[in-house]
Structure formats: structure tokens, C-alpha cells
Amino acid sequence: MTLLSEILTxxxxxxxxxxxxxxxxxxFPDKRIVILTCMDARLTELLPRSMNLRNGDxxxxxxxxxxxxxxxxxxxxxxxxxxxELQADEVxxxxxxxxxxxxxxxxxIIKTMVDRGIDQRLFETLKYSGIDMEDWLRGFNDVTDxxxxxxxxxxxxxxxxxxxxxxxxxxxxxxxQLNTIIDGYHFL
Numbered sequence: 808m809t810l811l812s813e814i815l816t817x818x819x820x821x822x823x824x825x826x827x828x829x830x831x832x833x834x835f836p837d838k839r840i841v842i843l844t845c846m847d848a849r850l851t852e853l854l855p856r857s858m859n860l861r862n863g864d865x866x867x868x869x870x871x872x873x874x875x876x877x878x879x880x881x882x883x884x885x886x887x888x889x890x891x892e893l894q895a896d897e898v899x900x901x902x903x904x905x906x907x908x909x910x911x912x913x914x915x916i917i918k919t920m921v922d923r924g925i926d927q928r929l930f931e932t933l934k935y936s937g938i939d940m941e942d943w944l945r946g947f948n949d950v951t952d953x954x955x956x957x958x959x960x961x962x963x964x965x966x967x968x969x970x971x972x973x974x975x976x977x978x979x980x981x982x983x984q985l986n987t988i989i990d991g992y993h994f995l
Contacts, residue, residue, distance in 0.1 A: 832863025
């Protein structure tokens with residue numbers, strides 16, 4: 808049985824047995840917050856539970872490193888939509904210790920791409936087109952600095968409502984302990 812088959816088999820019984828009913832909610836976050844956090848698998852259940860969040864309490868956006876790296880990229884777009892369309896009044900950017908983005912070896916990733924079939928010449932074409940793969944894939948050296956930068960990118964975005972608090976936190980991926988890096992209320 809493939810992983811897809813296993814998931815679909817489980818899903819069929821999940822729906823037939825109406826186990827979804829306890830998760831019923833609306834598209835609007837009950838606590839009126841949007842969270843940007845890392846896609847690290849350790850945070851999937853730990854982070855919401857450590858924040859006392861239930862299904863429907865928050866909009867949760869996940870990306871590698873919980874970083875806002877482009878002012879008009881998909882992450883910032885999602886935050887803007889959460890604020891203006893989905894009634895989020897606060898933004899929480901939550902990085903975590905021991906993040907894979909803090910030890911990322913971009914040369915190794917590019918080598919792995921080539922080993923898996925990506926034509927080496929493509930990287931020269933991308934470079935010629937102005938795309939620096941090393942820069943595009945780059946992680947960060949310090950999670951605290953990364954969170955601070957992402958908070959600044961969101962708070963100072965020309966389309967961000969200045970009345971929205973933008974907080975920065977760092978989580979321990981083992982315990983869920985949250986440390987405040989930036990209290991967004993100080994900027995309101």
C-alpha cells in the first residue's frame with residue numbers, strides 16, 4: 808500500500824464516521840490572530856497546544872524558517888489577506904531554536920538537486936537571469952535576528968494596517984516554551 812492509499816483509506820473512514828464534526832468552525836479565526844511559523848514537523852501539534860489554540864482560533868501560515876523574505880511574496884500576501892479579509896487583528900511571527908534554516912548548506916542542496924536530475928546548466932541560466940540560487944535558498948545564522956527582521960518586514964510593509972500588533976517570538980521545539988523577542992503592542 809502506498810502512502811497516498813493509506814491516507815485516502817483513513818480519510819474515507821474519517822469522513823464516513825463524521826470525526827470531522829469536532830473540528831467544525833468558520834474561516835474566520837476566533838482569536839483574530841495570524842501566525843507565521845516554521846514548517847518544522849515538531850511544531851505541528853506542539854505549537855498550537857503550547858499557545859492554548861484550538862481548531863479555528865488562528866490562521867497559521869507555515870514556511871521554512873518562518874521568514875518573510877520578499878515584500879510581495881506569498882507569505883506577505885497571506886498575512887495581508889488574513890488581516891484585511893479574514894479579520895486577524897494581530898500577527899505572531901514564531902521562529903524556533905534548532906531550526907534547519909539556521910544550518911542550511913545551499914551548495915549541498917544544489918548538489919542534491921543535480922544528483923536528483925536537475926540539469927546543472929539550469930543554474931547558469933538562472934544566474935544569467937538575475938537569480939542567485941545561493942542567495943535565494945539562504946537561511947539565517949541567528950533565529951532571534953531572523954524573527955526581528957521578519958517582524959520589521961511585516962510591520963513596515965506599505966500595505967500593513969499600522970493598528971495591527973506584530974509580535975516576534977522564538978519557541979523551544981522540545982517543550983513549546985515561548986520567548987518574546989518583540990512585543991508588538993509597544994509599537995501601537
